Amino acid sequence: MGIADNYSRGRRLLVERPGQALAAVVGVLLVLALFADLAAKLGSGALGVGDVVLLAWRGVVNGLVIGLAGVGLSMTYSILNFANFAHGDYITGGAFVGWAVAWLVAGLGEYDIGSLLSLGLGADVYAPQLGTSIFGAPLALLLGLVAAGVGAIAIALLIDKLVYEPMRGQDGIALLIASIGVAFILRYLIVFVWGTSVTSVADEAGGLRPTVGGVTFSFGYHELTLVVCAVVLMVGVHVLLQRTKLGKAMRAMSDNQDLARVTGIPTERVIKWTWIIGAGLAGVAGYLLILEAGTIAYSRGWILLLLIFAAVILGGIGSVYGAIFGGLVIGLADSMSIIWIPSDFTKAAAFALMILILLFRPSGLFAGRTTA
Amino acid sequence: MSSDTAGSGSAAGDEPTAESDASGADTDAEAPASATGRDDDAGVTATGREADEVGAHIDGTPALAVKNLRKTFGGITAVDGTSFAVEAGKMTGLIGPNGAGKSTTFNLITGFNRPDSGQVLLNGDDITGKQPYEIADRGLVRTFQIARELEEMTVLENMMLGPQHQSGESLWRAVTPGVRSSVKRDEEKVLERVWEMLDFFDIAHLAEEYAGNLSGGQRKLLELARALMTDPDILLLDEPFAGVNPSLENRLLEHVHELREQGYTFLLVEHDIDLIMENCSRVLVLHQGKLLADGEPAEIKADERVIEAYLGGEVE
Amino acid sequence: MSVRDYLDRLTGTGRADTDAGAPGDGAAGTDLGIVVGLMLAVYVVFVAIGVVLGYDTNGIVNALSQVTFLTAVYALVVLALNLHWGYTGLFNIGVAGFMAVGTYTMAMATAAPDARVPGLGLPIWAGIALGMAAAAVIGLVAALPALRLRADYLAIVTIALAEIIRLTYLSSAVQTFTVFGTQLGTGGGSGIGIEADPDTVVVEFLASVPGLNVLFDAFGSVLSGMGVQQSVINNWYYAFVLLVVVVAYYWLLQRIGHSPFGRVLKSIREDEDVARALGKNTRLFKIKSFMVGCSLMGLAGILWFGSYGFINPNTFLPQVTFFVWIALIIGGAGSNTGGVVGAAMFAAVLFELPRYLASIAGDTGGLPSAPPTFARAVGALFDLEPLAFVAYGIDNIGPLRLVLVGVVLIVLMQRRPEGLLGHRKETAASIGLSRPNRSRETTDATAATDGGEEQ
Numbered sequence A: 001m002g003i004a005d006n007y008s009r010g011r012r013l014l015v016e017r018p019g020q021a022l023a024a025v026v027g028v029l030l031v032l033a034l035f036a037d038l039a040a041k042l043g044s045g046a047l048g049v050g051d052v053v054l055l056a057w058r059g060v061v062n063g064l065v066i067g068l069a070g071v072g073l074s075m076t077y078s079i080l081n082f083a084n085f086a087h088g089d090y091i092t093g094g095a096f097v098g099w100a101v102a103w104l105v106a107g108l109g110e111y112d113i114g115s116l117l118s119l120g121l122g123a124d125v126y127a128p129q130l131g132t133s134i135f136g137a138p139l140a141l142l143l144g145l146v147a148a149g150v151g152a153i154a155i156a157l158l159i160d161k162l163v164y165e166p167m168r169g170q171d172g173i174a175l176l177i178a179s180i181g182v183a184f185i186l187r188y189l190i191v192f193v194w195g196t197s198v199t200s201v202a203d204e205a206g207g208l209r210p211t212v213g214g215v216t217f218s219f220g221y222h223e224l225t226l227v228v229c230a231v232v233l234m235v236g237v238h239v240l241l242q243r244t245k246l247g248k249a250m251r252a253m254s255d256n257q258d259l260a261r262v263t264g265i266p267t268e269r270v271i272k273w274t275w276i277i278g279a280g281l282a283g284v285a286g287y288l289l290i291l292e293a294g295t296i297a298y299s300r301g302w303i304l305l306l307l308i309f310a311a312v313i314l315g316g317i318g319s320v321y322g323a324i325f326g327g328l329v330i331g332l333a334d335s336m337s338i339i340w341i342p343s344d345f346t347k348a349a350a351f352a353l354m355i356l357i358l359l360f361r362p363s364g365l366f367a368g369r370t371t372a
Numbered sequence B: 001m002s003s004d005t006a007g008s009g010s011a012a013g014d015e016p017t018a019e020s021d022a023s024g025a026d027t028d029a030e031a032p033a034s035a036t037g038r039d040d041d042a043g044v045t046a047t048g049r050e051a052d053e054v055g056a057h058i059d060g061t062p063a064l065a066v067k068n069l070r071k072t073f074g075g076i077t078a079v080d081g082t083s084f085a086v087e088a089g090k091m092t093g094l095i096g097p098n099g100a101g102k103s104t105t106f107n108l109i110t111g112f113n114r115p116d117s118g119q120v121l122l123n124g125d126d127i128t129g130k131q132p133y134e135i136a137d138r139g140l141v142r143t144f145q146i147a148r149e150l151e152e153m154t155v156l157e158n159m160m161l162g163p164q165h166q167s168g169e170s171l172w173r174a175v176t177p178g179v180r181s182s183v184k185r186d187e188e189k190v191l192e193r194v195w196e197m198l199d200f201f202d203i204a205h206l207a208e209e210y211a212g213n214l215s216g217g218q219r220k221l222l223e224l225a226r227a228l229m230t231d232p233d234i235l236l237l238d239e240p241f242a243g244v245n246p247s248l249e250n251r252l253l254e255h256v257h258e259l260r261e262q263g264y265t266f267l268l269v270e271h272d273i274d275l276i277m278e279n280c281s282r283v284l285v286l287h288q289g290k291l292l293a294d295g296e297p298a299e300i301k302a303d304e305r306v307i308e309a310y311l312g313g314e315v316e
Numbered sequence C: 001m002s003v004r005d006y007l008d009r010l011t012g013t014g015r016a017d018t019d020a021g022a023p024g025d026g027a028a029g030t031d032l033g034i035v036v037g038l039m040l041a042v043y044v045v046f047v048a049i050g051v052v053l054g055y056d057t058n059g060i061v062n063a064l065s066q067v068t069f070l071t072a073v074y075a076l077v078v079l080a081l082n083l084h085w086g087y088t089g090l091f092n093i094g095v096a097g098f099m100a101v102g103t104y105t106m107a108m109a110t111a112a113p114d115a116r117v118p119g120l121g122l123p124i125w126a127g128i129a130l131g132m133a134a135a136a137v138i139g140l141v142a143a144l145p146a147l148r149l150r151a152d153y154l155a156i157v158t159i160a161l162a163e164i165i166r167l168t169y170l171s172s173a174v175q176t177f178t179v180f181g182t183q184l185g186t187g188g189g190s191g192i193g194i195e196a197d198p199d200t201v202v203v204e205f206l207a208s209v210p211g212l213n214v215l216f217d218a219f220g221s222v223l224s225g226m227g228v229q230q231s232v233i234n235n236w237y238y239a240f241v242l243l244v245v246v247v248a249y250y251w252l253l254q255r256i257g258h259s260p261f262g263r264v265l266k267s268i269r270e271d272e273d274v275a276r277a278l279g280k281n282t283r284l285f286k287i288k289s290f291m292v293g294c295s296l297m298g299l300a301g302i303l304w305f306g307s308y309g310f311i312n313p314n315t316f317l318p319q320v321t322f323f324v325w326i327a328l329i330i331g332g333a334g335s336n337t338g339g340v341v342g343a344a345m346f347a348a349v350l351f352e353l354p355r356y357l358a359s360i361a362g363d364t365g366g367l368p369s370a371p372p373t374f375a376r377a378v379g380a381l382f383d384l385e386p387l388a389f390v391a392y393g394i395d396n397i398g399p400l401r402l403v404l405v406g407v408v409l410i411v412l413m414q415r416r417p418e419g420l421l422g423h424r425k426e427t428a429a430s431i432g433l434s435r436p437n438r439s440r441e442t443t444d445a446t447a448a449t450d451g452g453e454e455q
């Protein structure tokens, strides 16, 4: 793809879709204006470099969680053809399972099993007592991580069996509505077991505080853990989808389900694997999110869901890299827009961005480029 | 452009594209130099002219004309600079192998797709890029290749939908006490026509049936009947006989002929060449988006390139 | 399931009726029968349970008024949503947002200028009109670009819009603000009181109408004679008023549905391209349908949440939208009667009944105290104390009830997506469509000469 090619693409866009071209120009100008404003704010001292870096770092951390969870949503959206409104609750479900296991391992023998599995709901055990940080209980946290993925996968497969499999022939809207039912079941079973309170489950771990040029930065160890895990998993998914037959089959199925079936792709198996990868990443994302945030609550994933949808739509439904990129954009937008707009509106701004994408470029920002 | 509303089955390939949404500024980039569409087609020139003279409107304007129509989808050129005219009161056939661009031509004429370039003239007026409803309003009504009946509506409801500008289509008239009685009176008039039309097409016994329960052939009948309820001047029928059993096909043909005698103009897309040759007074042949031939059935039958293209098309 | 059989039977007769008489007018008798029968059945169940378990009269009557209130308010929103989804096929899951706009606008318009959250101090009727208008306008703003989207995209856009609306009301930036020199406010996170609380205002108004007040007094004195508290009696008054509004909504939406306008909406739901090919300006129809539905949602929000006397942004969580959707699906989208039945089933059976049972069980005692955590409750099971587990369940009936809601929704989508009432033939026309007498003669004539040339 040469420059000339790009150039003619651009020209065609101008001629064929003046509205979109205009929107793109306005968008670019807006971003430039924002950066100019940022530079001015930095120059005038209204904002320090450290503040900006901190916001950007927070944006990256949140964006990776959104992107990691978004991969699964994007895959199920394109392969099973429906918007899964229960995806957020897979995230929460995985997080609770993972943390219950982490607590169990960390406190086994010392504390009552029931109290541990209840995540201290009975006010009889606390995170600092267990030392549930990556330094305090690394093994417990690692096992919890695995359990979060496995738990979410188990939930997803069970639900697929009971709910979606009998509905395979139905259209996306019926499945979407059913997924709302699934969301209710999962969320309120979680409430039934763990209640509605916000409980602190991860212990403090501190962080790196390097000073560069007189400005002190701060990177929490749990944040760093999250970033490392998320990047490793994303690379893993990339390898899985690029190097294996499964990846090829998935791409074929998201392109054309019927054709894939005719050409002998074992669609049921691909669907199972879609759930396994998607839910596994969702569960782990939820677990890491709680590790970094410190507290857990039943509505954690649900609150995140619309942002994940925003990321997936931004990146183009069905695109794994799009979901990751979209996650980073949404994460950064959510955290950094506070520089320009009141903090009350940062989430609203992310939703508004998603609506604009759906209205003007429903195939995502990278439409036309086939990825996994 | 939406289409999936209640989530009924999707017709792959008929997905309307986003292009048709762009505002009206970007059409008609190049004015066609020669608009006859016969410049590459020396063989039929003479008769082509003759046909023009016979079928022309009183003022010489054809009922429908397209000029240098072009449409691409990504890399595919579906319609490639096609020009032709349809004479009023005649039955014109449009044939061509699968993928020749027949349905796309229909979509371009009826406003479902926006042409990249070219013009559509209805009784001499430029209707290029107008909305489908505006075009239907001007008396040009189409049917779809895959019969698109409104499945969960009864045959009667389907038919009642046809007439345009019904007083009760206005929301306030439909609900306001007092005014509604005039709506009811208008509906009674429509209803009478509906039953006449159902009788004409011999589907009155299906009146209470859901359209989704009809057989393929019955759906085609219903679709034509429903289109007629709009009181059109020109009907564009996309493969109206596909999937219709022979006896029903004959009946449908009879109806079409009868309607033509009453003054309706028809443009008919059909797969079956023989059927077109027997029933149309003029035949257009489309091949790879281009108009290959345009003339009376006899000439088309004798046209070497048509035979070649068709055989090529049929074989693959 | 006996309820379903019962409904099936009723619908069976309903279907026969529809073909005979004018739709919307003729079948109304049976449909009314379905709804009234269902409500009576619900009342009987509630009373029976209350009596058997020894619940006091005040409690039973209060529960019944609660059931009636919830059924009515759900019916209002469900009917409005049915116009969007059931008739026009517009997948709107931003219902809570449109209700928020209606209710907030009304609250801000009617709040006194010197209240904690200052408002315009307008009378309630003006507030209601403004609320409905505002919801319609927001509906228009959403409709203009979004109604051409695919159903699932429209769903995401509408739920995101509803969240944007909620977050905006939540924002401290608009807690109080000044336009044209007038102080106004939303109250931000701490909410806003509703000065002209519809239930008080409406009930006071009714009590002042000669004739009606006698009726209300008589009803009230009968109940208070049975030991029912005045507040419960007032709830009943308001519930009656709401039922009247439900009838008005039903009447309006039946008229819309059974008209050429409704016929075009239905055709858009089935296949928008066909409607366009037949010369219908579908965009305009969709916008109208959307705006009308939104303003009806706005009014429903006012009558529902407004009557609580106080709202805050979390009154309008996406939850609310999903509840309304589930009610619509239970009854069967596309049918107004189905919508009302769904509202009653959802509000009474899924929502109130479990809570009612639990509160009776809690009151009547006999159960051990509930363990504090689920783990303890499970532990109690191992200690062969199942009653402790039951007590935990009763203590946590709130979430269990919502699990049940989810299960019901899934089972319906799998087994009976057309709703409890099944498929209903509701002809979209203002008149009966049977063959008019005059043309029957001409047909007979045609039939006689059939085979030759017709006409």
Ligand SMILES: Nc1ncnc2c1ncn2[C@@H]1O[C@H](COP(=O)(O)OP(=O)(O)O)[C@@H](O)[C@H]1O
Pocket (backbone or CB within 6 Å): B013, B014, B015, B016, B017, B073, B076, B077, B078, B096, B097, B098, B099, B100, B101, B102, B103, B104, B105
């Ligand atoms: N909406 C569309 N998007 C992409 N390609 C299309 C679309 N509609 C038609 N085409 C392509 O245009 C060509 C002409 O199709 P069509 O007009 O349906 O042919 P016909 O009706 O003669 O069989 C085909 O190659 C078809 O795949």
Ligand SMILES: [Mg+2]
Pocket (backbone or CB within 6 Å): B102, B103, B104, B145
């Ligand atoms: Mg075709």
